[in-house]
Amino acid sequence: MARIAEEWFAICGGCEVTILDIGEPLLDLLPQLEFVHMPVIMDHKYYGQTGEKDKIEIPEADIGLISGGVRNEEHKEIALEMRAKCKTLVALGTCAGYGGIPALGNMYLTDDIYEKVYRQSETTDSGDTPSSGIPPLTDRVYAISEVVPVDIVLPGCPTTPELVVAGLTALLGGAPLKLSEKSVCDECPTIREKKAVSTLKRPLENIESVGKPLDQVRCIMEQGYLCQGPATRAGCGGAEGTPRCIRAYMPCRGCFGPIRDKANPMVDMMGALSSIGLDPKQIPDRPATFNRFAGAQGRLRPLPRR
Ligand code: SF4
Ligand code: SF4
Ligand code: SF4
Numbered sequence: 387m388a389r390i391a392e393e394w395f396a397i398c399g400g401c402e403v404t405i406l407d408i409g410e411p412l413l414d415l416l417p418q419l420e421f422v423h424m425p426v427i428m429d430h431k432y433y434g435q436t437g438e439k440d441k442i443e444i445p446e447a448d449i450g451l452i453s454g455g456v457r458n459e460e461h462k463e464i465a466l467e468m469r470a471k472c473k474t475l476v477a478l479g480t481c482a483g484y485g486g487i488p489a490l491g492n493m494y495l496t497d498d499i500y501e502k503v504y505r506q507s508e509t510t511d512s513g514d515t516p517s518s519g520i521p522p523l524t525d526r527v528y529a530i531s532e533v534v535p536v537d538i539v540l541p542g543c544p545t546t547p548e549l550v551v552a553g554l555t556a557l558l559g560g561a562p563l564k565l566s567e568k569s570v571c572d573e574c575p576t577i578r579e580k581k582a583v584s585t586l587k588r589p590l591e592n593i594e595s596v597g598k599p600l601d602q603v604r605c606i607m608e609q610g611y612l613c614q615g616p617a618t619r620a621g622c623g624g625a626e627g628t629p630r631c632i633r634a635y636m637p638c639r640g641c642f643g644p645i646r647d648k649a650n651p652m653v654d655m656m657g658a659l660s661s662i663g664l665d666p667k668q669i670p671d672r673p674a675t676f677n678r679f680a681g682a683q684g685r686l687r688p689l690p691r692r
């Protein structure tokens with residue numbers, strides 16, 4: 387029986403829904419798991435059941451899962467406690483692994499974010515930045531591995547039920563889990579002709595050949611749509627192989643994060659676009675677009691003030 391502790395930081399909750407989406411294989415795993423901490427389903431108090439403790443405390447566990455990046459000082463404290471109490475720590479989903487969508491905020495200084503949200507937003511009455519009873523924001527969004535050592539990253543926004551099962555099964559059996567170091571393109575069955583394209587199309591225009599078998603469809607990027615398959619880690623297709631968005635005749639948005647931990651998706655995408663004659667300058671917000679899911683670990687920084 388493995389004791390599991392799960393935490394969620396700067397997230398949307400989608401990665402927790404993925405755990406439910408596992409479906410029947412979860413019934414096979416459950417007899418081997420004992421959930422000792424999971425705020426999404428359990429009313430576990432951080433400071434003891436009656437608030438008697440003076441520091442955050444999480445029960446000891448064999449496997450710790452954290453979804454979401456670190457966005458405030460409380461997240462940081464909980465991450466340190468999770469690392470201290472969990473034998474193995476798993477970053478669940480791309481927010482935890484690479485910052486995810488919340489790390490787009492890393493393009494702005496925290497004071498500018500407060501200013502925008504509390505004083506410049508047209509839909510909010512202007513007021514002071516709240517400071518009482520809530521933890522202060524950190525200076526930026528951090529991937530979990532920037533705060534504490536992480537043993538495994540299960541990427542994806544959300545991560546996939548198959549990957550969660552593979553990760554838990556590997557951990558329960560004491561085997562390592564190795565992520566693919568291929569790109570989404572390597573698992574994409576569409577036809578690449580390396581023919582030049584001159585303009586990028588809007589993402590909502592219909593792609594050619596929707597409904598045809600994918601091995602008869604021309605590469606979506608070579609049709610002129612921005613597809614981030616060349617710069618994105620493979621694996622979202624699970625046992626079937628074909629990447630999830632490509633199966634739906636949609637371009638890859640890059641949600642599995644960089645192909646390797648130190649890779650730079652912006653450099654990889656500039657190269658891929660140039661190789662088929664597309665000028666990357668057609669994309670006005672290149673840093674945010676190419677690092678949409680991977681803005682932590684220094685990939686996105688505040689823009690110089692104008
Ligand atoms: S990785 Fe995506 S689905 Fe998971 S918590 Fe972050 S935003 Fe939500
Ligand atoms: S660019 Fe997109 S559509 Fe083309 S091969 Fe790569 S993943 Fe497939
Ligand atoms: S195709 Fe790309 S965006 Fe879609 S699920 Fe796979 S990695 Fe994520």
